[in-house]
Amino acid sequence: MAQIGQVLVDVPTMQTNEPYSYAIPDQLQDQVEPGMRVTVPFGHRMVSGFVVGISDESDYDGQLKPIQAVLDLAPVLNRELRQLADWLATTTFAFRITCIQTMLPNLLKASVERFIQPTDEISAAERTTYFPDGTARPFDTEKLDEATVSGLLKLRRAGKVTVTYQVKDKAAVKTLAAIVPALPATKLQEIATTVAKRAPKQAQLLTYLQTMGDQPVAQTQVAHEAAVSAEVIRTAVAKGWAAKKALEVYRDPFQRPVQPTQPLTLNAEQRVAVDAISAAVTAQRAQTFLVEGVTGSGKTEVYLQSIAQALKLGRTALMLVPEIALTPQMTNRVKSRFGHAVAVLHSGLSKGEQYDEWRRIDRGEATVVVGARSAVFAPLHNLGLIIMDEEHESSYKQDENPRYHARDVALWRGRYHGCPVVLGSATPSLETRARAAKGLYTRLVLAHRVNDHPLPTVHIVDMREALKANGDGDFSPDLLTAIQARLDRQEQVVLMLNRRGYSSFMMCRDCGFVLKCPNCDISLTLHVDTHSMKCHYCGHEEAIPRVCPNCHSRKIRYYGTGTQKIEKALQERLPAARILRMDVDSTRRKGAHERILKQFGSHQADILLGTQMIAKGLDFPNVTLVGVLNADTALGLPDFRASERTFQLLTQVSGRAGRAEKPGEVFIQTFNPDHYAIQLAQRQDYERFFVTEMHMRHQGNYPPYYFAAQLTASHEDEQVAAKAMYQIVAVLKQGLSPNAIVLGPTPKAIARVKRKYYYQVVIKYKHEPQLQAVLEQIRQGAQQAQRGLTITIDPEPMNFM
DNA sequence: AGCACGCCGACT
């Protein structure tokens, strides 16, 4: 019976979110399998598509078109990952094809190219103007100038030219020229006796060919080992002694060799953790662990030994780390333990390297994968363990469709494979820690630093006092004195500027008061366009204050500053200091990040000044002082996670001081010295912070007590965006229970981005069985709504700005 | 997404 392929076409729209039926032509019969990429005619053009099923019949009434070509010899997504794609699509409200593209390496995303060519109808004059080469030319409306495009389109209407489509598969396997003997060894030996005396090189090669077996060897290697030139090899091939073959090779992203390491001896806490995780690995139990360990408590060693257990049982392991922590030092540590079994996936690799690593994993040649967010889709078979380090990091959440959280995907895969998931952090997210408290996750605590180094002394500097003393809002006298002392002692300093919070909010420089919403306990954001302060949660609006409502000081103003400005100010104060700046600007170029760190590591600078990115995972033994210039900025953000983020950041950055023999010191400059997030970060008291913050969340009906979902509408016309949001609120109110709290609509913090206005609604709820259906209904409705109107749904937002 | 179809205003 004729087969029919169910194909998801690569056209991300609501109408094409279901598979379309295509006839499988005879010559492709039994070649097409679910999980393969194909090209199909769609409308009046060719598109690429993805086969999700094969069946005998279709419920489509019309005439089926045939699949044009198959792009893969084997499925690129196995059954597990296809199921995962469907789950992702329903839970994140993203298109199925978008989910599939997200899971595949970039190179497997086929592109469509258009070509235009003359027909017989065309006149000679037209041919010479538009087709100087006389034949088909690429037709990219973006690249050609307008006159040419309109001219060509006119010709097309007249039937004088036709447009053809070509789906181009970028997936390129890198090959090397390789040599394999074409004759049996005995025959070669026979020939060897007959070659001319004055052809010693040919004899040499013949001898070599006899020894090499039937596996192809790279031509360069043959030339080297047989000590002959490429010309001699060519002659041999021409004479039929050897054959040329294309040898498939991987673009190896890490050429440099690593020193093998042995497992370290574990302390009692680490032992308990490894044993618990190993037991779950062995029992193939989908158990979730929270490994809570302070900086330097040896979490990584726990991960590595747990991975070893999975490998010992013939299973594979996945280790996720935040992109920013995916440094060569980090990956080398894993590679030196597990050698060639390790594949690394991250954005620093070229597309080709990513694809090759992906293929090594898919073929089972790599059994340990280390990577950032998207590595959670690594095509590992037979997973035995998933680890997610620094699980609280917000970079695990993708900000565009599909808006997935790698943690949720990891837990899904854990359930699928029956394998444990280990979430690790010194400062777990409230959600995770709360689940551990409820007994849903098993909590494993590493309270001791491996070398018993004392934690650094943390000083809180009250900037209100400092401001009075020297009138400088950036550097306190205490911090400057401390920096000078390190310069004198040839030690190094890390200074962090909290740049998140560049958004303009109002804070009093005398008392630290931040203007907040009376309804939401969230800071108000300044809107220059309307000259007012707005709450992005409930829409409350009030005038911009001239004096501080708390202490009546006139020093209430916007808060926010940049690294360049700070660098200049610091250099003026400490002319002798060698300052290295690290921020988004100075690390934009590839490899710049690593180069700066290397420079600092070899003490080519005294002070490293940077943004958040310096808080994570740096380990410089000579750094004995860490300064946080503005601890408050994140606190001022209109986000209920502001305290949590501040606490996590301060705790992390504090861990950067004095990790070696020299004791460390930390200075936190703040206008809110009494804020619990800052106070508790000073004491490195996560538990106390957890309890306090949980109380705050309970008071405000925020996660983890409530779930939150966010809907955003954007349109060039502000009225249209706002109106759409009001209609959505009406749908929500009707479809949801009275217990659901619908906040908004309100304009977003940056209301106008790329000439579009953004309005949002936040839903807080505990138990809404109808929510999925209502959101789905809104998504359906969004399709036939106004042109240019975009509705996004985020079922678990991390950012409320 | 990209294209055809179809309905309106500014030209030959």
Add this chain to the structure above:
DNA sequence: GTCGGCGTGCTC
């Protein structure tokens, strides 16, 4: 009268 502007709807 027609060319071509964009708004609307469909693609197995």
